[in-house]
Amino acid sequence: MPSSTFLNIPKDKQESLLSAAKEEFSNELYDNASINRIIKKCNIPRGSFYMYFSDKEDLYFYLLSFYKLKIQEVILENLKNNNGDIINMFQDVFKSVVKSIEKEENAKFFKNVILNMNYLMEHKVLIKHREDMSGFPKEVLSLVDTDKLNIKDEKTLTQMGNILFMMSIHELIEYIKCDNVKKETILTDYFSQLELLKKGFYKGE
Amino acid sequence: MPSSTFLNIPKDKQESLLSAAKEEFSNELYDNASINRIIKKCNIPRGSFYMYFSDKEDLYFYLLSFYKLKIQEVILENLKNNNGDIINMFQDVFKSVVKSIEKEENAKFFKNVILNMNYLMEHKVLIKHREDMSGFPKEVLSLVDTDKLNIKDEKTLTQMGNILFMMSIHELIEYIKCDNVKKETILTDYFSQLELLKKGFYKGE
């Protein structure tokens, strides 16, 4: 989290820093992104930067937190539209994420975020910042219609959510990487994987 | 891949470099690992290093390729022992990987590899080096007993494999991160997730 110092400086200065950061993270993968270039771009002195943020990761996750909120809105909206059907929700969210990746000016930023996402980062995004905001699991999961689902205990639903999340990220990456011809294939692939999860890997007796 | 130059230098010099590299990657996460320290450790001049490997990634994946071969052996062995039951195989492989993480002198190296694994790297490990060696999918997947499985077309099996693989990595990370008290919980969690995949998320009609 940025220091209170950062939150107290003029909004336009904040914006300027964040926008420079976003530009940098759009042009470079996380590891190559340079604080140097960011501070030059928005004319913020080195020392000041380290007064605001503890390091690159701190800045990065602060940027992500905004999009995390956005995606949660999309998730909630789609969960309602699908009457609590979690898999149909994922299907629709996937479509809408794909759309924004294609069209928005955020495209490059999102792409890099996804490509950079490793298991540690994913954990930080999902867990670390859970308490302070969002409340992703509770708020969302409580809206899920569990009647149709194969649920033993409370944990099961979270597990389902995690599995679905992972699969979606993976398929998004495939989508981003492949050439335009194959993009349609990826979508149908993803959907058929969802079907697989619905029915289960093993045949019923 | 290392250059032929590297493969032609004396074996002990190769070993020395690889062992220094492994030590470095054991002590540091990929991004912090330093070529500088590696070449100092084994007294190889800067210029020579870049004659052998194109960069850090090149070296890293070369190191990984050995372990990739090992894990494939474990997978094959366990697949046979389980008469082609893919989920039971994953369960057993998970146990044996956990054992080696706990006990071997490779422990730190493996931990870092797993924690660093992002989707791009995973892709490179799984796909990029597929043609030259291993043949992970064909050789392994052909041994899977598909009679019990909910399989439509050829692709389905690969999809199942990928989903299982992802889940396993995720659970491994949880295992690595948690304190010793909870380690048992992680194992049972993993197993119940596998059950979930078997039966499916949705109740049968």
Place this chain on the structure above:
DNA sequence: TGACACTGTGACAAGGTGTCGTATATAATG
């Protein structure tokens, strides 16, 4: 006004990477 606490600043040390010109060894050829 003086004391204190917070903020701004950029030079600096410490460390990283990849390259390139030169030295050296090894192979090939007349």
Place this chain on the structure above:
DNA sequence: CATTATATACGACACCTTGTCACAGTGTCA
């Protein structure tokens, strides 16, 4: 064997990072 060609070894160099720190500026409050 001598000479030329080619591949390898080497390490100084240029250029890039990052995080810190001593110093300067600003503001508040007694």
